[in-house]
Amino acid sequence: MCGVPYTGKDCGGFGYGGIGGFMVRLSGRIGRLRESATLRMARLARVLRSEGKQILDLSLGEPDFPTPAHIQEALWGALSEGYTHYPPVSGFADLREAIAEYTFRQTGRATRVEEVLVSAGAKQALSHLLFVLADEGDEVLFPAPYWVSYADMAEALGLRPVVLPTRVEEGYRLRPEVLERGLAEHPRARILILNSPCNPTGVVYSEEDWRALSEVLVRYPELWVVSDEVYDRLVYAPHRFVSPYRYVPNSERCVIVNSCSKTYAMTGWRVGWLVAPEEVVRVCERLQGQTTAGACSLSQRAALRALTGPQDCVEEMREAFGRRLRIAVESLGVLSPWVKPVEPSGTFYLWVDASRLLGALVERGHRVRSGEDLAVYLLESVQVAVVGGDAFGDPMCFRLSCAVDEETLRVAMNRLVEGLSRLVEEVGA
Numbered sequence: 348m349c350g351v352p353y354t355g356k357d358c359g360g361f362g363y364g365g366i367g368g369f370m371v372r373l374s375g376r377i378g379r380l381r382e383s384a385t386l387r388m389a390r391l392a393r394v395l396r397s398e399g400k401q402i403l404d405l406s407l408g409e410p411d412f413p414t415p416a417h418i419q420e421a422l423w424g425a426l427s428e429g430y431t432h433y434p435p436v437s438g439f440a441d442l443r444e445a446i447a448e449y450t451f452r453q454t455g456r457a458t459r460v461e462e463v464l465v466s467a468g469a470k471q472a473l474s475h476l477l478f479v480l481a482d483e484g485d486e487v488l489f490p491a492p493y494w495v496s497y498a499d500m501a502e503a504l505g506l507r508p509v510v511l512p513t514r515v516e517e518g519y520r521l522r523p524e525v526l527e528r529g530l531a532e533h534p535r536a537r538i539l540i541l542n543s544p545c546n547p548t549g550v551v552y553s554e555e556d557w558r559a560l561s562e563v564l565v566r567y568p569e570l571w572v573v574s575d576e577v578y579d580r581l582v583y584a585p586h587r588f589v590s591p592y593r594y595v596p597n598s599e600r601c602v603i604v605n606s607c608s609k610t611y612a613m614t615g616w617r618v619g620w621l622v623a624p625e626e627v628v629r630v631c632e633r634l635q636g637q638t639t640a641g642a643c644s645l646s647q648r649a650a651l652r653a654l655t656g657p658q659d660c661v662e663e664m665r666e667a668f669g670r671r672l673r674i675a676v677e678s679l680g681v682l683s684p685w686v687k688p689v690e691p692s693g694t695f696y697l698w699v700d701a702s703r704l705l706g707a708l709v710e711r712g713h714r715v716r717s718g719e720d721l722a723v724y725l726l727e728s729v730q731v732a733v734v735g736g737d738a739f740g741d742p743m744c745f746r747l748s749c750a751v752d753e754e755t756l757r758v759a760m761n762r763l764v765e766g767l768s769r770l771v772e773e774v775g776a
């Protein structure tokens with residue numbers, strides 16, 4: 348895709364860019380990187396808002412709650428104590444210790460401080476891992492629907508993303524036979540990314556799920572398993588969080604990624620981490636040392652307070668998200684069978700299967716033909732921002748985020764139902 352002139356409208360995989368009216372040559376690598384779909388929807392919503400439209404935003408992947416007060420206070424304390432210099436590249440030792448303890452509590456992995464690296468969010472931890480665990484041309488496998496950044500991050504680093512399909516009828520869980528086929532057909536598979544609770548589907552894998560997948564993994568001892576656990580504290584009964592770490596056959600090859608972002612409403616603070624064998628941590632540290640020099644020192648002090656301080660804030664936010672998800676699921680009930688929400692077991696997202704509605708619209712030659720079209724239609728017609736499923740690997744669905752207060756959510760859901768009902772009428776007529 349390189350070498351095609353950049354028009355200034357869409358990066359679209361081109362290796363040239365226009366800055367200030369000049370054509371500049373950019374790397375081919377950057378051409379492989381698209382804008383994050385969630386951030387794009389948020390940007391579109393902002394543009395419409397600046398034009399005076401009352402947009403209700405259900406597109407964003409971050410808690411609407413403020414960071415809890417005791418965590419904020421830790422920042423001021425750290426500031427007055429002079430934590431304004433470069434931190435140790437791999438993170439402050441006491442924070443790494445707290446993360447090691449947290450990891451043991453959550454996953455059962457007995458973790459040493461040397462096996463922890465603090466990074467600028469889980470995003471950076473993931474990109475370090477893709478950089479150090481695989482070579483250009485190697486393959487990275489993950490189930491669809493998937494978090495938007497896995498594929499783009501892999502491609503930007505010259506790796507080949509391989510999507511393992513899941514089906515709505517199977518609760519969007521990766522089936523062992525699909526994993527088996529994927530690994531057999533892709534001899535250059537180096538990394539498998541697992542994400543439970545899953546963004547966007549809200550699916551939480553059980554012990555049985557991990558056991559079944561482990562029976563396949565036992566035949567691939569060289570494969571790295573990267574477990575993205577950023578929603579580990581957002582799970583609704585009767586489901587419970589279980590890390591695949593306990594079940595993967597070669598646990599030395601299982602790397603855990605997590606962060607403070609979703610659990611403590613700390614998305615802007617940019618503190619995440621990875622837990623891996625010491626040799627992997629050491630090379631990630633080398634990479635981090637040459638790129639960002641580590642996560643912000645003040646944020647790290649606040650993260651220490653988050654992990655070691657009172658945890659009721661986590662429970663309060665989890666309960667609120669659970670209530671909101673129920674509201675969203677119930678509101679969409681009237682649109683069945685055209686539009687069906689997937690019962691969420693975790694996260695604060697609701698994944699909606701619109702395949703029946705979209706299928707009927709496509710048959711009629713309607714302009715709304717995919718989840719992304721649907722998202723644009725909903726934004727324009729009822730001023731609600733959601734994210735089309737295309738970017739998550741399933742164009743027949745869309746995702747809405749319940750990270751808004753209940754009152755706003757109710758209004759937004761009424762509007763969504765109104766907008767979608769109009770489409771149902773069109774195909775039902």
Ligand SMILES: Cc1ncc(COP(=O)(O)O)c(C=O)c1O
Binds near residue numbers: 619
């Ligand atoms: C599944 C998943 N992993 C990782 C991240 C990145 O989290 P962080 O803010 O810690 O970089 C997100 C953020 O939306 C996510 O949904």
